[in-house]
Amino acid sequence: MKHYVIGVDYGTDSVRSVLVDTKDGKTLASEVFLYPRWREGRYCNPSTNQFRQHPLDHLEGLTQTVRKVMEQSGVDPRSVKAMCVDTTGSSPLPVNEQGVALAMLPEFSSNPNAMMVLWKDHTAIGEADEINQLARTWGGEDFTKYEGGIYSSEWFWAKILHITRKDPAVANAAYSWMEHCDYVTATLTGTVDPLQAKRSRCAAGHKALWHESWGGLPDKAFLSQLHPGLASLKDRLYTDTFTSDESAGTLCKEWADRLGLSETTIVAVGTFDAHAGAVGGQVTANTLVKVMGTSTCDIMITSYETLGNKLVKGICGQVDGSVVPGTIGLEAGQSGFGDVLAWYKNLISGPAIQLIQESKHLDSSQKELLVREIEEKLLVKLSEEALKIHPSESAVLALDWINGRRTPDANQLLKGAILGLTMGSDAAKVYKALVDAICFGSRRIVDRFRQEGIAIDSVVGLGGVAKKSVLVMQTMADVLNMPIKVATSEQAPALGAAMYAAVAGGIYPHVQAAIDAMGNGFDKTYTPNPEHVAAYQQSYEKYLSFGDFIESITGTIS
Numbered sequence: 001m002k003h004y005v006i007g008v009d010y011g012t013d014s015v016r017s018v019l020v021d022t023k024d025g026k027t028l029a030s031e032v033f034l035y036p037r038w039r040e041g042r043y044c045n046p047s048t049n050q051f052r053q054h055p056l057d058h059l060e061g062l063t064q065t066v067r068k069v070m071e072q073s074g075v076d077p078r079s080v081k082a083m084c085v086d087t088t089g090s091s092p093l094p095v096n097e098q099g100v101a102l103a104m105l106p107e108f109s110s111n112p113n114a115m116m117v118l119w120k121d122h123t124a125i126g127e128a129d130e131i132n133q134l135a136r137t138w139g140g141e142d143f144t145k146y147e148g149g150i151y152s153s154e155w156f157w158a159k160i161l162h163i164t165r166k167d168p169a170v171a172n173a174a175y176s177w178m179e180h181c182d183y184v185t186a187t188l189t190g191t192v193d194p195l196q197a198k199r200s201r202c203a204a205g206h207k208a209l210w211h212e213s214w215g216g217l218p219d220k221a222f223l224s225q226l227h228p229g230l231a232s233l234k235d236r237l238y239t240d241t242f243t244s245d246e247s248a249g250t251l252c253k254e255w256a257d258r259l260g261l262s263e264t265t266i267v268a269v270g271t272f273d274a275h276a277g278a279v280g281g282q283v284t285a286n287t288l289v290k291v292m293g294t295s296t297c298d299i300m301i302t303s304y305e306t307l308g309n310k311l312v313k314g315i316c317g318q319v320d321g322s323v324v325p326g327t328i329g330l331e332a333g334q335s336g337f338g339d340v341l342a343w344y345k346n347l348i349s350g351p352a353i354q355l356i357q358e359s360k361h362l363d364s365s366q367k368e369l370l371v372r373e374i375e376e377k378l379l380v381k382l383s384e385e386a387l388k389i390h391p392s393e394s395a396v397l398a399l400d401w402i403n404g405r406r407t408p409d410a411n412q413l414l415k416g417a418i419l420g421l422t423m424g425s426d427a428a429k430v431y432k433a434l435v436d437a438i439c440f441g442s443r444r445i446v447d448r449f450r451q452e453g454i455a456i457d458s459v460v461g462l463g464g465v466a467k468k469s470v471l472v473m474q475t476m477a478d479v480l481n482m483p484i485k486v487a488t489s490e491q492a493p494a495l496g497a498a499m500y501a502a503v504a505g506g507i508y509p510h511v512q513a514a515i516d517a518m519g520n521g522f523d524k525t526y527t528p529n530p531e532h533v534a535a536y537q538q539s540y541e542k543y544l545s546f547g548d549f550i551e552s553i554t555g556t557i558s
C-alpha cells in the first residue's frame with residue numbers, strides 16, 4: 001500500500017500544502033493560498049512596523065489548500081499517514097483557556113493586539129532592549145547566551161511584553177500565548193488546553209529563551225523584573241518541548257472532516273518554515289542552507305562534539321534538535337531580503353500605478369491588466385538590465401537594513417541607506433546596488449559563522465528568490481565566492497515538513513532516513529565568476545565601512 005504525507009508551509013504572504021509520496025518524495029499535488037485580510041493590509045501599520053495577521057487567514061488557507069491537494073491527487077484519505085505544519089516565527093498569538101485565539105472572539109475580532117504578531121513586527125524594539133539590559137545585569141544566568149547573546153524585537157518575550165503593557169484587556173484575557181506553529185498543530189489535534197499542547201523545540205529554543213540547562217523557560221525572578229504578568233504567564237506556557245519527528249496526536253474529528261482526511265492521520269509537532277526548509281534542502285553538517293524569500297534564514301547543523309561548549313555570537317540561536325534531531329541547529333538570517341527588492345519595486349512603480357488607476361483614458365479592465373503587468377514584470381525587467389552591469393562599474397552602494405539587521409548582532413533600529421547617486425544613476429543601477437547589498441549582508445553572516453569556528457564548505461539556496469532570480473543567485477555566488485546549489489523542489493519548506501511527517505507517522509525511523517529517501521535533489525548550480533569575485537570583494541569592504549558609519553548614526557534612533 002502507498003503511504004502519503006502532507007506538508008503545510010505558512011509563509012509571510014501565503015500558505016501552501018503539498019501532498020508527497022513517502023517512497024520517493026515526489027510531490028503529487030501542491031496548492032497555494034494568499035491571505036486575504038493580510039493582502040488588504042488589515043491590522044497593520046507599516047509606518048510603525050506593526051504587522052499582525054488574523055488567524056482566520058491561516059485556518060481558511062489550511063482548509064482550502066489541503067482539500068485542493070486531496071482533490072487534485074485523488075488519493076484515498078486513509079493512505080495519508082501524517083502531516084506537519086511549519087510557520088514563520090517568532091509569530092506568537094494570545095489564546096484563552098480553551099485554546100481559542102483571542103482574535104476569534106467577538107470582543108477582540110478587530111483588535112490588532114489580539115492577532116498573531118508576525119515575525120517582522122518590530123513594535124517591541126524597546127522591550128527587546130530591556131530584555132538585553134536585564135539579561136546582562138540582573139546577576140543570574142544570561143538567558144540570551146544560546147541565542148547569540150542578543151534578544152530581538154522579532155521574538156516571543158519582547159512581543160508579549162509589548163502587548164501586555166500596551167493592551168491590558170488583551171493581556172488579561174490571554175490565558176496563554178502560542179507560537180503560530182503550535183497553535184495550528186493544537187487546532188488540528190483538537191488539543192483544547194494550551195498547557196497540553198506539544199510545543200515546538202525549534203520555536204522555544206530559538207525565540208523563547210528555552211534551554212534544558214535552566215529547566216526550560218527563564219526564571220520567574222527574571223521575568224517578574226520585566227513585568228509581573230510575564231512571571232505568572234510562565235505557569236501557563238510550557239516546560240517540555242518536542243522535536244518535529246514526534247507526533248503531537250491525530251487529527252480531531254472536526255478537522256479531519258474539514259480537510260477531508262481520516263482521524264487516524266498523525267500530526268507531527270510543528271516547526272518553523274526555515275528549519276523545515278533546511279530539511280527539505282537536504283542539509284548536512286558544514287552546509288549553509290539559505291532560505292531566500294521575503295527575509296533570509298541561514299540554517300546549519302552541527303554535531304554536539306564539534307560545537308562542544310561554544311556559544312556562537314550574534315546569531316539567532318543554537319538549539320538541540322531544531323532542524324535534525326540528534327544535532328544542534330544554528331540559525332542566522334536577514335530581516336529583509338526579497339522584501340528589500342519588493343520595497344524598491346513599490347517605490348518606483350507606486351505613483352505610476354496610482355496615475356494609471358486614476359486615468360480617464362483607460363477602462364477598468366485595461367487598468368487592471370496594466371497594473372498586473374507592471375507588478376509581475378518589473379523585477380524581471382530590472383534584473384535583465386542589472387545583469388548587464390559589471391560589478392566594477394557599480395558606483396552606487398546600498399545597505400540592506402531597511403527592515404533592521406537580524407544577524408550578525410541583531411539591531412532592528414538600523415536603517416537602509418544608498419550612497420554614490422549621480423545624475424547617471426538609473427533604476428537598474430540602484431536596483432543592482434540593492435541586490436549587491438542583500439548579498440553583502442549574506443556574506444557578513446558567512447564571515448561571522450567562520451569567525452566563530454563554524455566551517456562552511458557548501459551552500460544550498462531555496463525559496464522564492466533562489467528559484468526566480470538569476471541575478472541575485474549569480475551575485476550571491478560571486479560575493480560568497482562559493483558555488484550555490486539550488487534545491488529542485490518549488491516548495492522545499494513544505495517538502496521538509498512532509499519529511500518530518502513521514503518520521504512522526506512511523507514511515508522512517510529518523511529524519512536523515514526521510515531526507516535520504518524523499519530528497520528531491522538540486523537542479524541548478526551557480527558558480528562564482530572569477531572576473532567578478534575581486535570586484536565584489538572591493539565593494540564588500542566599502543559596504544562594511546558604510547555600514548559602520550550608518551550604524552554609528554542610526555543604530556540608536558527609533
Ligand SMILES: Nc1ncnc2c1ncn2[C@@H]1O[C@H](COP(=O)(O)OP(=O)(O)O)[C@@H](O)[C@H]1O
Binds near residue numbers: 463
Ligand atoms: N524576479 C524576482 N527577482 C527577485 N526577487 C523576487 C522576484 N520575484 C519575487 N521576488 C521576491 O521573492 C519574495 C517572496 O519569496 P517567497 O519565498 O515566495 O515568499 P516567503 O518569504 O513569504 O516564503 C518577495 O520578497 C519578492 O520580492
Ligand SMILES: O=C(CO)[C@@H](O)[C@@H](O)COP(=O)(O)O
Binds near residue numbers: 013089273
Ligand atoms: O525567522 C524565521 C524563522 O526563524 C522566519 O519565519 C522568517 O524569517 C519569515 O520567513 P519568510 O521570509 O516568510 O520565508
